[in-house]
Amino acid sequence: MKxxxxxxxxxxxxxxxxxxxxxxxxxxGELHEKREALHxxxxxxxxxxxIKKAAKDFWYGKPHGERRLGDLYIGxxxxxxxxxxxGVKDTMYYFNCIWLYNYLNMGLDIFKGDEPLxxxxxxxxxxxxxQTYLSVMHWFDRGLEGLRxxxxxxxxxxxxxxxSETIRQFMRMFAADTKLHLDEKxxxxxxxxxxxxxxxxxxxxPWRDVLDDVPLQMIPYFVSCHVNNKTVLNYxxxxxxxxxxxxxCPMCQAESxxxxxxDYPDYSPVMVTSNEACDGSVxxxxxxxxxxDRPLFAMPQPxxxxxxxxxxxxxxxxxxxxxxxxxxxxxxFDFEQYKKYAESFNKLxxxxxxxxxxxxxxxxxxxxxVAQALYRIYYSQDGDREIWHKTDAHVKKIMDKCVEKxxxxxxxxxxRAIAWSCAPLYYSNxxxxxxxxxxxxxxINMDSLMFDQMLRTxxxxxxxxxxxxxxxxxxxxxxxxxxHEHIFQLWKYMEQFNCDFVxxxxxxxxxxxQGIKGMFEDEFRKxxxxxxxxxxxxxxxxxxxxxxxRSIINDYMITVMREEPLDPSLLDFDDDESW
Amino acid sequence: MKKFVINLLKxxxxxxxxxxxVFFFDLDGKLLYYLWEPNxxxxxxxxxxxxxxLTPYGKKDNVMPDSEVKxxxxx
Numbered sequence: 118m119k120x121x122x123x124x125x126x127x128x129x130x131x132x133x134x135x136x137x138x139x140x141x142x143x144x145x146g147e148l149h150e151k152r153e154a155l156h157x158x159x160x161x162x163x164x165x166x167x168i169k170k171a172a173k174d175f176w177y178g179k180p181h182g183e184r185r186l187g188d189l190y191i192g193x194x195x196x197x198x199x200x201x202x203x204g205v206k207d208t209m210y211y212f213n214c215i216w217l218y219n220y221l222n223m224g225l226d227i228f229k230g231d232e233p234l235x236x237x238x239x240x241x242x243x244x245x246x247x248q249t250y251l252s253v254m255h256w257f258d259r260g261l262e263g264l265r266x267x268x269x270x271x272x273x274x275x276x277x278x279x280x281s282e283t284i285r286q287f288m289r290m291f292a293a294d295t296k297l298h299l300d301e302k303x304x305x306x307x308x309x310x311x312x313x314x315x316x317x318x319x320x321x322x323p324w325r326d327v328l329d330d331v332p333l334q335m336i337p338y339f340v341s342c343h344v345n346n347k348t349v350l351n352y353x354x355x356x357x358x359x360x361x362x363x364x365x366c367p368m369c370q371a372e373s374x375x376x377x378x379x380d381y382p383d384y385s386p387v388m389v390t391s392n393e394a395c396d397g398s399v400x401x402x403x404x405x406x407x408x409x410d411r412p413l414f415a416m417p418q419p420x421x422x423x424x425x426x427x428x429x430x431x432x433x434x435x436x437x438x439x440x441x442x443x444x445x446x447x448x449x450f451d452f453e454q455y456k457k458y459a460e461s462f463n464k465l466x467x468x469x470x471x472x473x474x475x476x477x478x479x480x481x482x483x484x485x486x487v488a489q490a491l492y493r494i495y496y497s498q499d500g501d502r503e504i505w506h507k508t509d510a511h512v513k514k515i516m517d518k519c520v521e522k523x524x525x526x527x528x529x530x531x532x533r534a535i536a537w538s539c540a541p542l543y544y545s546n547x548x549x550x551x552x553x554x555x556x557x558x559x560x561i562n563m564d565s566l567m568f569d570q571m572l573r574t575x576x577x578x579x580x581x582x583x584x585x586x587x588x589x590x591x592x593x594x595x596x597x598x599x600x601h602e603h604i605f606q607l608w609k610y611m612e613q614f615n616c617d618f619v620x621x622x623x624x625x626x627x628x629x630x631q632g633i634k635g636m637f638e639d640e641f642r643k644x645x646x647x648x649x650x651x652x653x654x655x656x657x658x659x660x661x662x663x664x665x666x667r668s669i670i671n672d673y674m675i676t677v678m679r680e681e682p683l684d685p686s687l688l689d690f691d692d693d694e695s696w
Numbered sequence: 697m698k699k700f701v702i703n704l705l706k707x708x709x710x711x712x713x714x715x716x717x718v719f720f721f722d723l724d725g726k727l728l729y730y731l732w733e734p735n736x737x738x739x740x741x742x743x744x745x746x747x748x749x750l751t752p753y754g755k756k757d758n759v760m761p762d763s764e765v766k767x768x769x770x771x
């Protein structure tokens with residue numbers, strides 16, 4: 118007798134069911150209809166197939182309106198069935214000079230770090246490291262979707278620089294981290310300064326040759342939100358689990374949650390904090406002080422920074438901070454080192470002005486909005502590093518070529534937009550989508566326009582004065598919660614950058630910006646400006662999803678602007694579970 | 697020597713093609729998404745950690761000795 122087998126039974130069952138269905142379809146005539154439909158479809162394809170067009174699409178890539186980028190996604194994962202075919206030249210550039218080059222250099226950067234083996238310990242120990250940074254190439258994919266030619270090259274160089282600097286920072290943290298070295302406080306630990314991510318790296322130039330400064334939240338929180346937005350949710354929930362209500366700024370919640378979950382590297386004997394330039398988060402310093410338990414210097418950025426007395430106060434605070442470092446590390450302040458790095462940093466600002474000039478006055482600017490925004494805020498906050506100069510040299514070559522040869526880098530631009538206020542960190546690449554789907558080209562954004570000043574180095578007094586101003590113009594402070602006259606600089610920049618459209622970020626948990634919403638709406642009406650409010654909750658994608666953001670923009674473009682999408686496949690798709 | 701060079705070129709060529717397949721079909725992304733990430737999350741969720749909320753507000757000492765962390769049970 119034959120033995121009973123479950124798989125055999127299931128096979129038979131499935132086979133019988135399929136047979137029954139076919140028999141039913143034959144009976145009702147459905148099978149015949151299906152066969153006819155399939156034949157028609159094949160005939161249509163045959164008739165519509167143009168070998169010359171197919172060869173052209175293969176060689177040059179499909180034109181913008183025919184790409185159907187939305188069809189490449191797998192379900193709501195954000196993964197691709199296959200990566201985009203951009204034509205032979207651009208696909209091979211992406212493969213060789215972006216994908217392979219970056220994977221290779223990520224490995225090399227780790228081995229250039231102070232202690233390469235610490236990388237593996239870090240991956241094992243920290244959630245923000247192991248869950249986030251290995252998926253970094255998908256961050257490139259999302260930001261660079263649809264780009265071609267010089268725009269693809271220049272934007273990718275910006276991404277490369279951010280990855281390289283991120284690796285440098287976490288390798289330094291891991292090399293010094295007592296948690297990865299059996300509680301041993303090694304030489305790196307004694308020579309590293311920890312500070313809040315909104316305390317400018319410029320402050321620490323006087324010790325750059327002998328000490329290294331690494332912002333504590335930049336990698337565990339800020340950059341990780343962009344690369345894999347799932348990690349940060351753990352930290353937000355952790356903070357709320359100890360009693361914080363859900364409505365304060367989720368950035369401060371996440372930064373504090375890293376301490377609650379004991380997921381911060383212990384890499385420095387001191388901490389220099391700010392108020393994250395947002396007065397809703399003054400308490401972040403208090404919580405950091407509680408959990409970190411070490412000498413801490415709090416240096417909050419003032420709210421009304423136009424007042425000369427406030428400027429004086431800010432200068433005194435920077436001097437006190439310098440004295441604090443001298444005392445804690447026993448290394449004297451060195452103005453010559455400050456001068457060296459500040460002058461080098463000024464060169465980055467000079468090139469930034471050159472970039473703005475091209476972006477404002479020509480259609481030849483080769484950097485897409487997400488690369489421009491993230492790179493600018495990253496390097497200006499981080500301070501002078503070699504990688505920024507190398508990147509600027511690459512980008513300058515590409516930009517000069519575009520201007521000389523009059524290469525239109527974003528040829529399907531229908532609207533030149535300016536993005537204002539703080540962007541959703543979990544969807545900073547929305548502007549790549551907006552260009553691909555609607556031709557909305559975000560030329561510049563608020564975060565790029567901060568820190569717009571040179572640092573004088575001729576005298577100590579001038580240096581201190583400029584540094585104080587630089588510190589006062591910290592992210593979120595200068596144009597978001599720094600007084601309505603600064604927030605309304607929007608009109609000036611709209612004109613300067615020749616923009617006809619505003620993307621107005623609406624951070625639902627930012628009490629500062631919420632207060633001024635009505636004034637903005639009045640001004641938009643009075644000035645007859647098209648503006649789309651984009652609600653979000655900074656790092657928390659659960660409050661307003663990416664799909665909802667797209668749907669708000671779609672509604673405006675269809676009902677108000679009465680426009681047709683450039684790529685209809687991008688109108689509506691799920692990506693809730695994507696990185 | 698010539699044979700060695702030819703073999704080396706063959707290996708490099710095959711590796712290059714395999715890498716292109718990984719790139720084009722987003723196999724790196726799929727591996728990380730479906731295999732690495734769920735396992736990594738499980739690892740971090742089960743990790744023993746210090747309970748930093750026990751830190752007294754005025755304290756200047758380690759809140760929980762490492763031996764106690766090691767003995768701590770998850771869940």
